[in-house]
Structures are given as structure tokens and as C-alpha cells.
Amino acid sequence: MNTRIEKHADILVNHSTNIEKGDFVIISAAPNSAEIVQEIYKLLGEKGAIPHLHMKLPEATSSYYENIKKEDIIESKHSKALWEKADASISIRGVSNVKSRRDISPEVISKSSKINKHVREAKLNTK
Numbered sequence: 001m002n003t004r005i006e007k008h009a010d011i012l013v014n015h016s017t018n019i020e021k022g023d024f025v026i027i028s029a030a031p032n033s034a035e036i037v038q039e040i041y042k043l044l045g046e047k048g049a050i051p052h053l054h055m056k057l058p059e060a061t062s063s064y065y066e067n068i069k070k071e072d073i074i075e076s077k078h079s080k081a082l083w084e085k086a087d088a089s090i091s092i093r094g095v096s097n098v099k100s101r102r103d104i105s106p107e108v109i110s111k112s113s114k115i116n117k118h119v120r121e122a123k124l125n126t127k
Helices: 001-015 030-046 056-067 076-084 106-115 118-124
Strands: 024-029 052-056 088-092
Touching: 001 030, 001 088, 024 030, 024 076, 030 052, 030 088, 056 106, 076 118, 106 118
Parallel strands: 024 052, 024 088
Antiparallel strands: none
């Protein structure tokens, strides 16, 4: 493993979030971050924490928003419940296609953002 990745994972697990035994930790990441996610999982295992991987696929999200009707967008209650159960969250950003949402209707994005405001608030209430 790359020592730079090991150091970053250590900072995220042991300093930024101060993970403890039994903590339920959501790792939100893109596929191109697999190496650091693997190292984070290793450290979480050493601590006795419980990891949950929340994979971010920008192209999948774009496909969803391109095909859903504005009136069909509802609050993501299962996502909200998941984030409310989390003791900590670690987000690894790094999308490979920054233009993946360029063709999505601003009204659809806006409605989804407003309806799922509580999900974002639950995310912010973790370590």
C-alpha cells in the first residue's frame, strides 16, 4: 500500500473522526477511491468499528435524474434513516466525469435537493 494513502486514511480514521470501537461509520466514495477506502476499512477493522460503504456513481445519478419526472421525486427516507444511525462519516470525493450532470433539468435537481434536505442534515450530524 502507498504510504501516502496509509497516512491519509490514518488521519481520517484516528484524528478527523476519532473512530471508536462499535462506531457505525459510513464511507461515501467514488470507484476511483478504492485504494484509500480499502485502507480505511482496514483501520476500522482494527478499531472494531462497523463500516458501511455508500458508493457514489455520478453517471448512475445522472441517469436517474435524466429519467425521473419532477412530480415523482420524494424524500429518501431510507437514506435519512441510515445517516441518522451513523456515528461518523467519511467522504472521499474525486469524480472522473465532472460533466455527468450537465444535461439534467435544474428544476429536478432543485426539487430533489429541497425534498432531501433532511438527509443532508442527518449527514452533517455525524462525526
